[in-house]
Each structure stands twice: as C-alpha cells, then as structure tokens.
Amino acid sequence: MHGADAEQASAPSRSAPGRRAEFERAQRRRSTLLATASTAVLLGLIIWQVPKLSGWQRVRKSFFDRKTFSDAFDPVLHAFWLDVKIFLVCAPLIILFGMLIALSRSVRSPLLFPLRMAATLYVDIVRGVPIILWLYLIGFGGAGLMNVREVGFGPIKIGTYLFLGGVALVVTYSAYVAEVFRAGIEGVHESQRSGARSLGLSTWHTNRHVVLPQAVRRVIPPLMNDFISLQKDVALVSVLGPIEALRRADVLQDKLFNFTPFVVAAVLFLCVSIPLTRTADYLLAKERRTMSGTAVR
Amino acid sequence: MMKLQYQHVHKAFGEKTVLDGIDLNVGVGGAIALIGASGSGKSTLLRCTNLLEPIDDGAILLDGDDITEPGRDADPIRRRIGMVFQSFNLFPHMNVLSNVTLSPRKVLGKSKAEANDAAMAMLTRFGLADKAGDYPDRLSGGQQQRVAIVRALQMNPEVMLLDEITSALDPELVGEVLNVVRDLRADGMTMIIATHEMSFAREIADTVCFLKNGVIAEQGPPQQIFSAPTHPDTRDFLARVIASGRL
Numbered sequence: 131m132h133g134a135d136a137e138q139a140s141a142p143s144r145s146a147p148g149r150r151a152e153f154e155r156a157q158r159r160r161s162t163l164l165a166t167a168s169t170a171v172l173l174g175l176i177i178w179q180v181p182k183l184s185g186w187q188r189v190r191k192s193f194f195d196r197k198t199f200s201d202a203f204d205p206v207l208h209a210f211w212l213d214v215k216i217f218l219v220c221a222p223l224i225i226l227f228g229m230l231i232a233l234s235r236s237v238r239s240p241l242l243f244p245l246r247m248a249a250t251l252y253v254d255i256v257r258g259v260p261i262i263l264w265l266y267l268i269g270f271g272g273a274g275l276m277n278v279r280e281v282g283f284g285p286i287k288i289g290t291y292l293f294l295g296g297v298a299l300v301v302t303y304s305a306y307v308a309e310v311f312r313a314g315i316e317g318v319h320e321s322q323r324s325g326a327r328s329l330g331l332s333t334w335h336t337n338r339h340v341v342l343p344q345a346v347r348r349v350i351p352p353l354m355n356d357f358i359s360l361q362k363d364v365a366l367v368s369v370l371g372p373i374e375a376l377r378r379a380d381v382l383q384d385k386l387f388n389f390t391p392f393v394v395a396a397v398l399f400l401c402v403s404i405p406l407t408r409t410a411d412y413l414l415a416k417e418r419r420t421m422s423g424t425a426v427r
Numbered sequence: 428m429m430k431l432q433y434q435h436v437h438k439a440f441g442e443k444t445v446l447d448g449i450d451l452n453v454g455v456g457g458a459i460a461l462i463g464a465s466g467s468g469k470s471t472l473l474r475c476t477n478l479l480e481p482i483d484d485g486a487i488l489l490d491g492d493d494i495t496e497p498g499r500d501a502d503p504i505r506r507r508i509g510m511v512f513q514s515f516n517l518f519p520h521m522n523v524l525s526n527v528t529l530s531p532r533k534v535l536g537k538s539k540a541e542a543n544d545a546a547m548a549m550l551t552r553f554g555l556a557d558k559a560g561d562y563p564d565r566l567s568g569g570q571q572q573r574v575a576i577v578r579a580l581q582m583n584p585e586v587m588l589l590d591e592i593t594s595a596l597d598p599e600l601v602g603e604v605l606n607v608v609r610d611l612r613a614d615g616m617t618m619i620i621a622t623h624e625m626s627f628a629r630e631i632a633d634t635v636c637f638l639k640n641g642v643i644a645e646q647g648p649p650q651q652i653f654s655a656p657t658h659p660d661t662r663d664f665l666a667r668v669i670a671s672g673r674l
C-alpha cells in the first residue's frame with residue numbers, strides 16, 4: 131500500500147523536466163511577445179504624438195536639421211579627437227595618482243602619518259567641490275601663476291589652458307579613483323594577509339604580490355564607471371577655452387543659428403560611451419560569476 | 428632540548444581573555460595535539476606562536492630565544508615557523524606553482540628555477556605535480572589544503588603549526604590531508620596541531636593538551652588523555668565528542 135503510494139506520487143515528477151521546459155518555453159515566448167508589443171506601442175505613441183506638439187516643427191528645424199548635421203559633422207568630429215586625446219593622456223595618470231593616494235591612505239607606519247593625513251585631506255577636499263569649480267580654480271589660478279601661453283613637453287607644445295584643464299581632471303578624478311582602490315584594498319580578506327605574513331613575507335611584498343593584485347582585479351568594474359564619466363567630463367575643459375567637440379559645436383551653433391551641432395557632439399560621445407558602458411557591464415557580470423565560482427569548498 | 432616554550436602566555440581581545448596563562452614545552456621533533464571546544468583558545472595560541480597576534484603577557488621561546496619580545500621584527504621568525512590554516516588561505520590570483528614559490532623567491536631570494544625545482548619535487552611527492560599550473564579554485568578542498576602545506580614547507584620551517592586544517596573539508600577529503608601530516612611526522616617535523624579529529628590526535632601526537640577557557644586543563648600522552656582522563660572537564664568534553672560520533 132505504502133509502496134504503491136510512493137510509486138504514484140513519484141510518477142508525475144519523473145516526467146517533470148519535460149513539462150517544466152515546455153512551461154518555461156511558453157513563458158519566454160509570452161515575455162518576448164509582451165516586450166515587443168509594449169515597445170511598439172510606446173514608439174508608436176511617440177512618433178504619432180510628438181509631431182503634434184505645437185513646437186515640434188521649430189525643434190525639428192533647430193535640433194535635427196539634416197543639412198546642418200552633415201555640415202557640422204566634420205568640424206565637430208575633428209574637435210572630438212581632442213576629447214579623445216585628453217582622455218587617453220589623463221586616464222593613465224589618474225590610475226597612477228589614484229593608486230598612490232589609496233596606498234598613502236592605507237599606510238599604518240607612524241613615521242608616514244603626515245602622508246596618510248595629507249592623502250585623507252586631499253580626498254575630502256577634492257571630492258567636496260564640484261569638478262567644474264576645480265576647473266575654474268586650477269585653470270584660471272594656474273594660468274595666472276604660470277603666465278605663459280604654451281607648455282612644452284619636449285617637441286610637443288600645448289596651450290596653457292588645455293594643460294591646466296588636464297591637470298584639473300587628473301586632480302579631481304584621482305581622488306575619486308583613490309577611493310575605489312581603497313575599497314578594493316580593504317575588500318581583500320584578512321586571511322590573505324595572514325597567509326602571506328605567516329610565510330615571512332614583508333608588508334611590502336604582501337601588498338605588492340598578494341593584496342594589490344587582488345584589489346585591482348576587484349575594482350576594474352567600478353573603475354570602468356569612473357572612466358565612463360571621465361570620457362564625458364573631458365568636455366568640461368571647454369570652459370577654459372580649448373576647442374574640443376562641445377566648444378566647437380557651440381561656436382557652430384553661434385554661426386549657423388542652429389542647435390544641431392550639439393546633437394552631433396552628443397552622438398559622438400554616445401559612440402564612445404555606449405561601448406564602454408557595455409564593456410563595464412560585461413566585466414561586472416563576469417566578476418560576479420567568478421566570485422560565486424570561488425566559494426570555499 | 429626544547430623547540431618551543433610557552434611561559435604564562437596571556438592574550439585578551441578587548442574584555443575577553445582568550446589565553447589565560449599557558450605553560451607548555453614542545454620538544455624537538457615533538458607533536459602536540461591541542462583539543463578542546465571551539466573558542467577554547469587553540470587557534471589563538473597558534474596565531475600567537477606565529478606572531479600573527481601579539482601576546483599581552485608572558486613569553487614564547489623558540490630555541491630558548493624570546494620571540495615575543497615587544498618591538499622585535501617578526502618576519503625572520505615567521506620564516507622558521509610554518510603555518511597552515513583552516514581555510515587554506517591560498518592566493519586565488521596565482522596558480523599552484525606561484526603560490527608555492529612566492530615566499531622562497533621573495534623572502535629567501537631563491538632564483539625562479541631553483542624555487543620551481545624544489546616546489547615541483549615536493550608537489551610530486553604529495554601527488555600534486557599535475558596541478559602545478561591550476562588556480563586554487565579548480566582544486567578540491569583536500570588538494571588546496573595539501574598545496575597550502577607544501578607552500579609552508581617550501582620555507583623549510585623548523586616547526587609546523589596546523590590550525591584545524593581538516594575542519595573545512597568534506598569527510599572523504601580528510602584522509603588525503605592527514606596522510607601528508609603523517610608523512611611530516613615520519614620525517615621528524617616538530618608540530619603543534621589544533622584539531623577536532625580525536626582519533627588522528629591519538630594516533631599522531633606524543634602529547635595531547637586539553638584546552639578550556641584559555642588554560643591547559645589537562646595534558647599527557649594520548650593513551651592517558653583518551654583512556655583515563657583525570658580532569659572532569661576533559662571527561663565531559665570527550666563524552667560529548669563520543670556522543671557526536673567523532674571518536
């Protein structure tokens with residue numbers, strides 16, 4: 131009797147994997163259908179309703195003018211290279227200084243207390259003031275101090291304001307990136323330090339070979355977020371005068387009485403930031419997978 | 428000849444006293460098993476021996492030399508004392524060979540080739556040669572713990588401290604790790620073993636210490652401790668261990 135009951139109860143569950151897969155397939159079909167339908171309805175509403183707004187014709191002419199777009203594209207793209215160059219020069223410097231500041235904040239030796247205090251103050255002060263304000267302060271203040279038109283690095287000469295704009299970005303972003311690194315360093319479990327020190331490794335070797343490599347691996351995804359912001363914030367340098375994409379678009383807008391050049395600049399920034407964002411998401415997802423894979427067995 | 432001597436060792440974490448006057452002598456080639464409930468101070472005693480925790484009072488002597496003298500550089504002492512942890516503490520970003528050769532290269536200044544040769548010889552001895560290129564998360568717990576033992580041995584320590592090295596392992600993996608310890612014992616390594624494996628303690632130790640509330644309540648040869656414990660707390664503890672099927 132009992133045995134027969136068990137047999138009966140287990141019979142449906144044996145065919146369950148098939149039924150479950152079928153159920154999940156149906157669910158997926160339904161989700162896809164719903165997502166497609168809702169997107170189509172929303173897009174339809176926008177396309178149908180927005181042109182009916184009283185100002186639409188005016189906005190279309192001043193923001194989405196095809197001829198202005200193609201006329202402005204080349205000059206703005208050309209200026210956009212300056213944004214890319216600023217980014218490529220500043221990003222490695224920010225990583226370097228950010229790491230140095232993070233390490234300075236983590237030292238425990240009493241001899242190095244002034245260093246630790248300076249690093250802490252630096253991070254607090256820099257992060258407490260808007261980036262654009264730092265650009266003005268460092269840009270105009272620095273230009274007054276330096277009193278030269280150009281700064282030379284060997285054969286390369288760059289305008290003072292461009293140089294100081296880059297300095298301001300490095301100064302501000304280093305503070306944010308330092309905090310990311312510090313979180314990474316503190317996130318390495320104490321047992322890793324114990325393991326290394328128990329082998330007779332010095333503090334320096336423990337940091338260099340055990341803690342930092344793990345900390346850096348951990349912070350790559352959050353660092354990517356900071357660099358996505360940097361990639362857009364390079365446009366802030368324009369407040370000091372250098373003609374990068376935003377500034378070039380502004381000049382064109384003045385000349386053509388049309389805002390379409392701004393849209394051109396926006397499209398160019400998107401072309402860089404969307405791939406960067408996707409890469410960051412991918413790295414984050416990958417990190418999460420590895421972390422769950424290394425759980426203690 | 429005493430390898431390690433503990434003299435009135437005291438250690439507190441804040442208000443909580445963890446070691447309350449430990450006196451213990453460990454002879455050269457001796458094997459001490461520390462038994463007792465969780466929180467009795469076994470792990471702390473080992474961590475203090477390796478100077479991972481400073482002691483508050485008393486002294487620990489290595490070859491008659493006070494290693495717990497305040498202000499003394501810990502690194503040269505740690506080189507002489509190997510430690511293996513419950514949770515392995517392997518470096519997850521390095522493969523097995525790099526894990527095992529990091530300290531011989533950085534601390535002893537061995538060349539890469541020299542360190543690799545020594546490491547491969549020992550990995551081979553413990554059946555881990557084919558894992559040399561793998562990262563720790565690809566290994567079973569038993570393999571990880573054996574790598575951790577090899578890593579400590581690469582420094583040619585004079586004493587090995589084993590801190591509940593089988594407690595994080597699935598039961599079927601305990602044996603392979605204990606076999607490595609038996610090997611070390613046969614080589615005459617001086618060892619202090621904190622363990623919950625009573626039958627293993629009985630087999631391998633020449634002295635068993637029962638810790639309770641930071642003191643050694645009873646110590647003696649394993650036959651005496653396991654067959655005829657005199658202290659009521661030891662009897663209590665062993666009765667509970669037997670009831671839970673671990674002896």
